[in-house]
Every structure is written in structure tokens, then in C-alpha cells.
């Protein structure tokens with residue numbers, strides 16, 4: 001029996017997500033900026049980049065949360081891949097989904113990403129467990145800006161977890177039709193993740209890899225991150241990320257940035273998807289296509305956290321349907337936009353209940 005035949009006989013996953021697991025705190029700050037700046041400056045020693053993202057210690061997140069009125073804070077499970085998988089479970093409850101990552105222990109037995117995944121039927125049997133606090137992401141809204149303060153928490157154990165359970169995780173990933181990967185904030189994880197995905201691909205050559213590297217990986221990609229880009233079948237970026245990443249692979253001056261990225265991708269039919277407010281551009285070696293949608297006005301957007309992850313869920317909901325052809329990708333982009341647009345109009349995951357119906361409408 002060949003390895004391929006052996007895997008055919010095991011249970012299959014449609015999609016396995018690989019990524020951080022966080023607790024997201026969504027908070028509105030209407031007080032003066034200097035009170036936030038005092039907390040951050042004293043701990044980090046540098047000014048707050050309003051509207052950007054900063055890695056901070058756990059106590060900084062705590063002290064910032066203490067500033068905010070508890071009634072203005074919403075807590076939910078998060079992490080880019082978590083958001084994608086959670087949305088996909090709502091869009092396609094019929095799919096077999098799995099997760100690779102490290103879950104922390106929530107304070108006082110509170111809300112946890114593990115519980116949330118379990119509730120929507122995602123397999124969590126290989127998720128690592130850590131006694132540390134989970135990763136935390138505080139999104140502080142102020143004057144139309146959203147500033148992210150992240151604390152790595154239990155996700156800091158990911159490299160060690162991937163290393164220690166390497167063979168088991170290779171088998172697990174090779175049971176998937178599609179593996180979706182998003183960024184980790186430490187320098188070690190990309191190295192072992194690259195080896196892990198390469199090993200899973202050699203067991204299962206038709207494994208599809210979708211990668212959403214996000215701002216942090218695009219701004220400062222290590223050689224391993226660039227190798228992850230190279231082995232991806234689908235690369236999901238927004239306009240800013242495209243510019244950053246293309247600059248790192250040698251494209252200059254805005255011209256043919258996606259083409260430069262496509263050339264670095266070694267899979268047979270790579271696709272770069274660039275997310276814009278009014279649609280998505282699909283770049284393939286064979287040509288370029290715009291899938292448009294009606295963009296929302298700023299005052300129609302209720303909560304933008306994780307909209308890109310919901311887009312990815314819509315894309316994957318269509319890619320799993322069959323072998324990815326041009327039509328599936330276009331439909332997937334359309335569904336991704338529809339779901340992202342819906343998500344933008346709802347706080348957190350409050351609109352997710354409609355994802356199933358929206359998916360069926362487009363698929364039929």
C-alpha cells in the first residue's frame with residue numbers, strides 16, 4: 001500500500017486551519033488619548049501608533065482594559081485562522097474541519113477558543129494545551145481609528161508544539177484537502193511550519209495551501225516566510241500588504257507587483273487574491289480578473305475586525321466543492337465578498353447565523 005492509498009482510507013478533512021488562538025477584546029475608548037499613551041509609553045517606552053498594531057505584555061493589555069468602561073468591551077475568541085474556521089463552520093456546516101495551534105488556559109475558566117471551536121463541530125484533538133494565558137488581542141477603537149494591542153500568550157509555545165508533535169501533525173495535515181495558514185508573531189514558528197507543510201505536501205502532493213500572511217509577515221518577511229509564500233497555491237492580501245510583500249521580492253514602483261509574487265510561487269497554478277473595499281482582483285499566470293461588489297460607506301461599517309478572515313472562509317467554502325477551477329475561484333471570491341460585507345455590518349460574529357443561507361444562495 002502506498003502512502004497515498006493509506007491516507008485515502010483515513011478520515012478526511014475538508015479544511016484544516018493552522019494559526020494562533022486568541023481572546024479578542026473589542027473596546028471603545030472615548031476618553032483622552034493621553035491616558036492610553038501614559039500606559040503604553042511607561043511599559044513599551046515608545047509612543048502609541050494610533051491605527052496600527054503593537055505587541056505588548058499581558059499587564060499592558062490588563063491596564064488598558066482597566067481604563068475602559070466594562071460595558072464598552074466585548075470579549076470573543078479570535079485569531080485570524082480561528083476567525084476563518086469559525087466563519088467557515090457557519091457557512092458550510094457540512095464540512096469536516098480541523099485545527100492546528102496552541103490553546104491557552106482562560107482566566108477563571110472564562111471564554112475559550114477551544115469551546116467555541118468545539119461548539120461548531122471543529123475537530124480539536126491535536127490542538128496543543130498550555131497552562132499559560134491565551135494570546136490576547138485588544139482592539140481599541142478611538143475616533144474612527146482601530147489600534148491593536150496584542151500579547152502572544154500561549155501562542156509562544158507553537159514552535160515547540162509543532163516540533164514535538166511533528167509526525168502526528170504531518171499525518172493530520174495530510175488528511176486535509178486544504179490547509180489554511182495565517183501569521184504567528186514569533187521568529188521560530190515559520191521555520192518549523194515550513195518544514196511541516198513541506199512534509200505534508202510530500203505525503204499528499206495535491207494538498208492545497210491557502211496563505212493569508214497579514215500585515216506583520218508582509219512588512220518584514222523572513223526567508224522562511226517567503227518560502228511559505230512560494231509553496232502557497234492561494235495568496236490572500238489586501239492592497240497595502242501586496243505593496244509591502246512585492247517590494248520584498250524585488251518588484252518596484254507599483255508596476256506588476258502581483259506578477260512578481262506569482263513568479264516566486266512554485267505551485268502549478270498559483271493565484272494571488274488582492275482584497276479591495278470594492279472587490280477582489282484575481283491574479284493568475286493566465287490573466288487578471290476583477291470580481292466586484294458594492295462597497296459599504298464608512299458609516300455602514302459596524303465592526304471590521306476579521307473581515308478578511310471571513311472573506312477567506314467564503315473563498316474556501318467554494319474551493320472545497322470540487323477541484324479548483326477558474327469558476328470555483330470566482331464564485332469563492334464572490335461568496336467571500338458577500339460574507340465579508342455582511343460581517344462588516346455586524347459586531348463580532350453576530351451576523352454569522354446568516355452565512356449558511358448566503359452560501360446556499362450563491363452555490364445553487
Ligand SMILES: Nc1ncnc2c1ncn2[C@@H]1O[C@H](COP(=O)(O)OP(=O)(O)O)[C@@H](O)[C@H]1O
Nearest residue numbers: 238275276277295296306307308309311340341
Ligand atoms: N468598505 C468596504 N465595503 C465592503 N467590503 C469591504 C470594505 N472594505 C473592505 N472590505 C472587504 O473586507 C475585507 C477586508 O480584508 P482585509 O483587508 O484582510 O482586512 P482585515 O485583515 O482587517 O480583516 C476584504 O474582503 C474587503 O474586500
Ligand SMILES: [Mg+2]
Nearest residue numbers: 214238308309
Ligand atoms: Mg487581513
